[in-house]
Amino acid sequence: MSDLVAAVAVYPPLEPYRSGRLAVDALHTVYWEECGNPRGVPVLFLHGGPGAGLSPRHRQLFDPAHYRIVLFDQRGAGQSTPLGEFRQNTTQLLLQDIEQLRTMLDIEAWLVFGGSWGSTLALAYGEAHPQRCTGFILRGIFLCTPTEIDWFMNGIGWFFPQEHARFAAPIPEPERGDLLRAYARRLFSDDASENLLAARAWSRYEGSCLHLLPQPEMADELESDRVALGVGRLEAHYFLNKGFLDEDQLIRNVDRIRHLPAVIIQGRYDVVCPPASAWRLHQAWPQATFQMVEGAGHAAFEPGIVRALVAATEQFKRSASLQDHIPFIQPEENP
Numbered sequence: 001m002s003d004l005v006a007a008v009a010v011y012p013p014l015e016p017y018r019s020g021r022l023a024v025d026a027l028h029t030v031y032w033e034e035c036g037n038p039r040g041v042p043v044l045f046l047h048g049g050p051g052a053g054l055s056p057r058h059r060q061l062f063d064p065a066h067y068r069i070v071l072f073d074q075r076g077a078g079q080s081t082p083l084g085e086f087r088q089n090t091t092q093l094l095l096q097d098i099e100q101l102r103t104m105l106d107i108e109a110w111l112v113f114g115g116s117w118g119s120t121l122a123l124a125y126g127e128a129h130p131q132r133c134t135g136f137i138l139r140g141i142f143l144c145t146p147t148e149i150d151w152f153m154n155g156i157g158w159f160f161p162q163e164h165a166r167f168a169a170p171i172p173e174p175e176r177g178d179l180l181r182a183y184a185r186r187l188f189s190d191d192a193s194e195n196l197l198a199a200r201a202w203s204r205y206e207g208s209c210l211h212l213l214p215q216p217e218m219a220d221e222l223e224s225d226r227v228a229l230g231v232g233r234l235e236a237h238y239f240l241n242k243g244f245l246d247e248d249q250l251i252r253n254v255d256r257i258r259h260l261p262a263v264i265i266q267g268r269y270d271v272v273c274p275p276a277s278a279w280r281l282h283q284a285w286p287q288a289t290f291q292m293v294e295g296a297g298h299a300a301f302e303p304g305i306v307r308a309l310v311a312a313t314e315q316f317k318r319s320a321s322l323q324d325h326i327p328f329i330q331p332e333e334n335p
Contacts, residue, residue, distance in 0.1 A: 009306045010060035022104065024075070024097045027088050031079035032072035032101055036064035041134075042107045043313070044098070045071040046125075048116035048140075048300075051234030053078025053227065057301060061113070061309055066317050070110065072101060074121075077230040084199070084229035086188065086237040091244040095125050102132060111316055115139035115300050115309075116273055117235075120243060120250065123281075126260070127253040135319075136262040136288075137312045139305065140270055140298050141278040143250050144243030148277060152239070153179050159271045160209045167205035170198070184236045196225060199232030206231065212269050212297035254284045261319065262288035263312040267296035267305055 016033035023029045036059075045058055053073045062069045073080040075089045075097065102110070109132045114122030119138040126133045142148060157164030168176050175182040186198035200223050207222030208214075222231060238244070246252075262285065266278035275292065282290040293304040300306060 009303065009310055010057070011062065011064060011310075012060065013056060014059055014064050016059075021080075022072075022097075022101060024093075024100055025088060027082070028075045028085065029081050030072055030075060030097055030101075032070065034105070035059045035069040035071070036062060036067045038068060040064075040066050040068040041317070042068045042070060042105075042110035044102075044110045044112050045069065046112065046114035046118035046121045047071075047074065047077070048114075048118045049077060049231050049234055050074065050117050050238045051077045051084070051230030051232070052117070052222075053080075053230055061306070062313050063317060067111075067313070068107075070101070070105065070107070072097075076234050078226075083226065084195075084233040086233055089234065089237065090241070091121065091124055091238075094121060095128050098125055099129065099132070108132075109134050111135050111137070113137040113313075116142055116298065117144075117238075120144050123250045123257075124245065126257040127250065130256050130260065133257065133260055135260050135316055136257070137265070137309065137316070138262065138281075139265045139300060139309060140273045141264065141266060141281050142273045143248070143277050143281070144238070144245055145248065145277075146242060148273070149180070149239045149242070151274065152272065156209055156271055163205055163208040167201060170201050180236065180239055183232075184240055187233045187236050195233070196229065199228040200225075202232035202235065203228035206235075206272065209271050210297060210299040211302060212267070212295065215299070251280060251284045254281075258285060258287055261316070263315065264288050264290045265305065265308045265312065266290075266292050267298055267302065268292055268294050269296065270298040272298040 014035050016035050019033035021029045021031055043062055047054055054071050058071060059069055074094055076085040111134050112122045112126060120142050122136055122138060126136060171182045183198055183202060186194050203222040264278055264282055266275050282288060291308055293308050296302045296304040
C-alpha cells in the first residue's frame with residue numbers, strides 16, 4: 001500500500017463499476033454491487049446485523065487494483081426490499097442467495113470476508129460450500145449460540161448499565177424477564193409505528209455498545225429508520241430462531257473448512273461479541289491465524305481493528321495461492 005493508504009488504514013473511497021437488484025424469490029429482492037478490478041481476485045463482503053446493510057466504507061477494505069469486490073445487502077437489509085422483512089428470511093435462504101449471486105456473476109470461488117453476524121454467515125456458507133471458498137477473513141466472531149444471544153440481551157448490562165436500562169425502559173416491568181420476546185411482540189406487531197419505536201430502541205442500544213470509547217454519532221446512525229428497521233426486526237427474528245442453526249453447528253463443522261486459510265480478528269474489549277467465542281473458534285481451528293486487537297471493541301472501523309482487517313486483505317493478496325499477476329481493467333460506467 002502507499003504511505004497515504006497506510007496512514008489512513010483504508011483505501012480511498014470508490015464507486016461500484018456495476019450494481020443491480022436480484023430477485024431471489026417472489027418476496028425478496030437483494031441489492032448487489034461490484035467494485036475494484038473486474039478481472040481481480042474475487043472477494044465477497046458479508047455485512048453484520050443481521051440487517052445492518054452495507055456502508056460505502058466497506059469497499060475501502062480491499063485493494064481495488066487487486067480485488068474484484070462483491071458486496072450485497074442481505075434480505076431485508078439496506079437497499080434490499082422489503083426493508084426489515086423477516087418472512088422467508090433464514091440462514092439457509094441467505095446461503096442460497098449467495099450462491100445465486102455467485103452463479104450470476106460467473107465466479108468460481110471467492111475469498112469470504114465477514115464480521116459479527118457476517119462471520120456467522122461466512123462460516124455457515126463455507127461449511128456448506130467449501131469448494132466455493134479460497135479463504136476467510138473473520139472479525140468479531142458470533143457463533144449464534146443461546147449463550148451469546150442471552151449475553152446480548154442481558155449480559156451487556158454488566159458493562160453498559162445505563163444503555164441496557166434505556167433498552168429495557170420501554171418494556172413494562174412484568175415483561176422484562178424475557179426482553180427478546182417482549183421486543184419481538186412489538187417489532188412484529190401489525191402497528192408500524194410500534195415496530196419503528198421498538199426498532200429504534202433496539203438499534204440505539206446496540207449502537208451505543210459497539211466501541212471501546214463512546215461514538216455517539218454511530219448510535220445516531222443506527223437509530224435512523226432505514227438501519228433500525230433492518231437491525232431491530234432481523235436481529236430479533238434470527239435470535240428467536242437461534243440463527244436457524246443446529247446446536248454449536250459452526251464449531252462442529254469446522255472440519256469442512258479446516259484446509260482453507262483463515263484469519264480471525266477480535267477486539268479485546270468487544271462487549272457485543274465477547275472474545276470467548278473467537279477463542280473457541282480458534283481452539284477448534286488452530287490452523288487459522290488468530291489476532292487479538294488490544295484497545296479495541298466491536299466496531300470494524302476502530303483503528304486497531306481496521307488496520308488488522310486491511311493487513312489481512314493484504315496478506316491474502318501476497319499469499320502464494322493468490323499471487324498471480326492480475327492486470328487492472330478500467331471498468332465501464334455503471335449502466
